[in-house]
C-alpha cells in the first residue's frame with residue numbers, strides 16, 4: 001500500500017485508500033483533516049477479520065505518512081453508516097477516545113445492525129410482495145450477512161448531526177450538508193474556501209451512485225437523492241473528494257451526467273409500465289441485460305428498480321394493485 005500524493009486536495013486534506021474487498025469494492029477512501037496536533041478522520045472503512053491487523057495497518061501507515069499517529073484522532077465523521085465506511089468506527093473510538101459525528105438518520109442503519117435477522121425478514125417480505133420467485137427470495141434476502149463480519153461494533157453518534165453544522169479545523173471550516181438518497185443519513189462535508197466537497201458515496205467518479213429502496217427507510221429515496229444532488233450543485237463546488245475512487249474536478253459536470261442517467265432509467269421504467277402493468281421483478285429482469293448470477297448485483301438491480309418505481313409512484317405516474325397471486329403490480333395512471 002502506498003499513499004497517494006496528489007495535487008487534487010484541499011487545505012491539507014490527505015486521502016488514505018483503505019482496502020475493502022467486499023462485493024467488488026476495492027477501496028474506501030478515508031480522509032484526514034488536520035487540526036493542529038489533532039485530526040478528524042472521515043470514514044474509517046471496514047474492520048477486517050481476515051487480516052492480522054484487522055485493517056488497521058493501512059490506516060496507520062497513511063496517518064504516519066501524513067505526520068500523525070492513530071492516537072491523534074480526536075474526531076471521526078462518518079458520511080453514512082454503510083459498513084464499508086463505518087465498520088471500523090467503533091474500534092477507532094475504543095483506541096482513541098475520539099467522538100463520532102453521524103447524521104441522526106443513521107439510527108436506522110444501527111438499528112438494522114443490532115437486529116440483522118429482523119432486517120432479513122423484512123427484506124424477505126418485500127421481495128415476496130414484489131413478485132420474486134421463492135428461489136430468488138431465498139437467495140437474495142440475506143444481503144446484510146455479507147457485511148456483518150466487517151462491522152467491529154455497533155456504535156451510535158456522540159454528536160448527532162442534522163445538517164448545517166460546521167466542523168472548524170485550523171485549516172478550513174467544513175459544513176455538514178445532509179444529502180439523503182444513497183443513504184438516508186448521508187452527509188457531505190463542504191468547504192467554501194477550498195471550493196471542495198467530501199462527497200462520501202453521494203458523488204462518485206465513473207459510477208452512478210446506487211440509490212436503492214429499502215422497506216422502512218426512505219419512501220422516495222430517488223427523489224431525496226436528486227434533491228440532494230441539486231443542493232450540492234447549488235453550492236457550486238469544483239473539487240470532489242469521493243468515498244471511492246480518485247478525486248476529480250468539475251463537480252457540476254459529474255452531477256449533470258448522473259442526473260441524465262437517472263432520468264433515462266426513470267423513463268425506461270415509466271414506458272415499460274405504460275405498455276402493460278408489470279411487477280417490479282418483471283421490470284428488473286427486463287432491465288438486466290442478461291441473467292446475473294451474482295446475488296449482490298441482482299439485489300442492487302432489484303432495489304434500484306424499486307427506488308425508481310417509488311419515484312414514479314409519488315410523482316403520480318403509476319399506482320399499485322395486487323394480482324390474484326398476491327404480488328404487487330404497477331400500472332400507469334396517465
Ligand SMILES: [Zn+2]
Pocket residue numbers: 028082084085201243244
Ligand atoms: Zn461506499
